[in-house]
Ligand SMILES: *[C@@H]1O[C@H](CO)[C@@H](O)[C@H](O)[C@H]1NC(C)=O
Ligand SMILES: *[C@@H]1O[C@H](CO)[C@@H](O)[C@H](O)[C@H]1NC(C)=O
Ligand SMILES: *[C@@H]1O[C@H](CO)[C@@H](O)[C@H](O)[C@H]1NC(C)=O
Ligand SMILES: *[C@@H]1O[C@H](CO)[C@@H](O)[C@H](O)[C@H]1NC(C)=O
Ligand SMILES: *[C@@H]1O[C@H](CO)[C@@H](O)[C@H](O)[C@H]1NC(C)=O
């Protein structure tokens with residue numbers, strides 16, 4: 001018997017689990033709790049607009065990853081190193097920079113490592129909602145020298161009048177260049193506010209691309225310049241509320257990043273899977289994905305489809321907070337699509353629009369008085385199974401009007417996107433090189 005997910009009632013109802021999660025007072029140790037705002041929050045978009053904007057952004061982001069292949073033919077490892085894949089993200093984190101602190105929001109990016117903001121004097125800048133950071137107005141700003149460890153951690157350090165100059169390319173058109181400096185940062189909401197001196201960051205005088213509604217980026221990758229690496233308490237977790245919920249999401253850092261307080265008896269056990277290191281893209285969080293089940297059946301997909309190519313570093317599977325939907329390498333996507341088409345008793349829509357991202361779409365709404373069952377989806381990882389709630393993989397697509405699978409095909413590598421980890425508390429434990437997760441009602445914490 002196939003296992004079937006809940007009956008679908010027009011718009012998918014919010015997940016309601018009565019368990020608690022999140023900020024347990026840390027037993028000593030450094031940490032803070034921050035708010036993550038969705039980039040489109042409070043801009044007056046309808047639910048349909050929120051969905052279609054997020055899906056379109058994810059397409060731009062995945063195109064960036066795929067541009068790897070064309071960037072430097074025959075030298076993909078070098079290409080991958082230059083290309084810190086990012087640009088648009090989905091979540092903004094507030095922080096203070098300098099002394100006295102100037103507060104601004106930065107795009108959280110688990111796919112890159114540098115922390116940077118646009119700085120005065122600005123030679124080329126993009127629009128941002130707060131004034132450019134002015135180093136002359138901060139008593140704690142220190143430009144770093146060319147032989148500093150921060151400068152050595154850059155892939156392409158430049159030296160200009162004994163000052164370390166960084167340059168970062170985020171794939172498509174986005175890039176930033178400027179001075180690498182130490183500065184004091186302030187993090188966390190009121191009760192967990194912390195001030196941390198000497199964080200290396202990029203003070204960007206030459207910037208291009210899109211910053212959504214942020215004023216910079218904050219890298220959460222595995223590289224030594226990322227916030228998570230520099231704070232010396234290498235663990236963080238987040239709990240993303242529903243995409244359509246106005247409730248902001250939470251980020252837990254250091255001692256606050258624990259899944260211990262989640263009630264496992266109501267939400268299922270905490271599951272953990274090891275991170276995999278890809279030498280070609282060492283900042284990214286690669287996972288060992290082993291398969292996918294749809295409707296209780298493990299699909300016939302060779303796990304090699306999800307694996308990193310050891311020769312050139314392409315392929316593999318990453319978890320990425322900045323990509324909305326999940327992208328699956330072929331032939332995995334086609335196999336998943338075929339399973340949905342076989343198991344959903346609704347007419348398949350012929351999606352021919354070139355701008356459409358989602359193409360496993362069914363006629364919607366179903367005929368009156370017909371109950372509908374949808375197949376359950378489980379993503380299998382080495383040592384962990386992620387059983388997705390219905391609202392993490394089905395959506396009513398504003399573009400086609402159909403009921404669509406929130407997944408798409410990828411020509412290089414697979415990405416587990418943030419749509420799929422809504423209402424999961426996800427812990428990135430760098431010390432033990434483990435990703436752990438547990439279902440949680442993120443809007444209640
Ligand atoms: C920058 O911060 C690092 C790490 O705390 C420290 O070792 C270094 O001396 C600082 N450099 C300057 C120029 O302040
Ligand atoms: C920034 O926010 C404003 C409203 O606050 C919105 O109109 C605009 O589209 C947003 N820009 C981007 C690039 O997301
Ligand atoms: C969480 O629980 C594990 C084992 O159950 C324990 O080792 C760890 O110290 C706990 N972490 C916190 C922050 O309480
Ligand atoms: C966890 O949930 C179960 C079932 O709702 C409840 O009986 C139990 O008291 C809860 N435990 C905690 C620690 O909240
Ligand atoms: C891995 O990459 C190499 C070099 O690009 C290529 O020749 C080989 O076919 C790839 N292997 C697989 C399994 O795709």
Ligand SMILES: *[C@@H]1O[C@H](CO)[C@@H](O)[C@H](O)[C@H]1NC(C)=O
Pocket residue numbers: 350352
């Ligand atoms: C889908 O649309 C394309 C282009 O309009 C058409 O060629 C194709 O036959 C259609 N397929 C089905 C199954 O209707």
Ligand SMILES: *[C@@H]1O[C@H](CO)[C@@H](O)[C@H](O)[C@H]1NC(C)=O
Pocket residue numbers: 276288290382383
């Ligand atoms: C991935 O997981 C499988 C199954 O647990 C294991 O056999 C394989 O060695 C793992 N691969 C990597 C690269 O860790």
